[in-house]
Amino acid sequence: MTSVFAGTNTVNLNDALQLARKNNLNLKSNAIDLKAAQRDIDTSWNLFLPSLSATLSNVGKTDVFKDSTSMQNPTPYQSGLGLGFSLSLT
Numbered sequence: 001m002t003s004v005f006a007g008t009n010t011v012n013l014n015d016a017l018q019l020a021r022k023n024n025l026n027l028k029s030n031a032i033d034l035k036a037a038q039r040d041i042d043t044s045w046n047l048f049l050p051s052l053s054a055t056l057s058n059v060g061k062t063d064v065f066k067d068s069t070s071m072q073n074p075t076p077y078q079s080g081l082g083l084g085f086s087l088s089l090t
Contacts, residue, residue: 055084
């Protein structure tokens with residue numbers, strides 16, 4: 001005949017909380033949600049960074065492609081550079 005005796009185990013509060021965090025899926029899910037919310041808070045300052053863009057282009061009034069008949073009365077070549085800036089805040 002075999003007898004089984006249940007022993008008593010004492011667990012302090014910290015050990016009980018660690019066991020609960022380790023074995024409870026609901027607590028694990030809440031911890032993941034908490035970390036995601038903290039990450040959102042830590043990176044929220046990115047929303048206030050301005051966006052700056054610059055463009056440089058070739059502008060002019062003279063046609064690029066001319067036929068031979070227009071070469072009898074040539075027009076002076078008029079061109080230049082165009083510069084543009086854009087700044088936006090969210």
